Amino acid sequence: LLYLLAGLLLLWNLRTLVLHENHFDDAYMFLRYAKVWEASGELGWNVGDRTYGLTSLPYAFFVGAAYQLVPEGWVSGGKFLTLCSFFWGMVGLCLLFRSTQMVLQGSRLDGKNLEWAMVGVLLASTAFRANLLTGMDTTLAFAGNAFLIWTVLHHHRKAGRFTIFLVALAAYLTFSIRPDNGLYAFLFPLLSLYLISNTLKPY
Numbered sequence: 001l002l003y004l005l006a007g008l009l010l011l012w013n014l015r016t017l018v019l020h021e022n023h024f025d026d027a028y029m030f031l032r033y034a035k036v037w038e039a040s041g042e043l044g045w046n047v048g049d050r051t052y053g054l055t056s057l058p059y060a061f062f063v064g065a066a067y068q069l070v071p072e073g074w075v076s077g078g079k080f081l082t083l084c085s086f087f088w089g090m091v092g093l094c095l096l097f098r099s100t101q102m103v104l105q106g107s108r109l110d111g112k113n114l115e116w117a118m119v120g121v122l123l124a125s126t127a128f129r130a131n132l133l134t135g136m137d138t139t140l141a142f143a144g145n146a147f148l149i150w151t152v153l154h155h156h157r158k159a160g161r162f163t164i165f166l167v168a169l170a171a172y173l174t175f176s177i178r179p180d181n182g183l184y185a186f187l188f189p190l191l192s193l194y195l196i197s198n199t200l201k202p203y
Helices: 002-019 025-040 057-069 077-104 114-124 126-133 138-157 161-177 179-197
Strands: none
Touching (some): 057 077, 057 138, 057 161, 077 114, 077 126, 077 138, 126 138, 138 161, 138 179, 161 179
């Protein structure tokens, strides 16, 4: 039943994606940066100007690179932006799904399909569905946070220099995507690793 509900909710969100036309003003700044980048090879508000105060440089680079790959006239600007935010929302959801499986594995809740319940709750959430469609960097931030969670759990399973590097990289990425994630990016890995080192589960 949980598989069915999660699948239906995903189909409903895909339907909304197809029918939705983005009118979220702030997202269009990323489209402008993408067009200027395509025209001049530089990231700026106008051709010949360089931008240094962008909120989310990784998202601007992603939108700019994706924009150059999409055939001209294939989709409207608003639809393109919506596809960008929807894509990263799905990436984050997959990462969180896998992390939930890792958390539940070996516990008395293992096999209860709670990871699918988590997917259903998020896909039914008005806030999450709204962010899927804004064209903004919030879903990339969500994916970055989910990646950080996964790297910490992966380090718990296979501790080593490489996994420590992954945790540090994920923390840096989630901070660079949105600087207001800085406190989470810094404290979550430290707190989790501290709890793990004291033989306590970080969840």
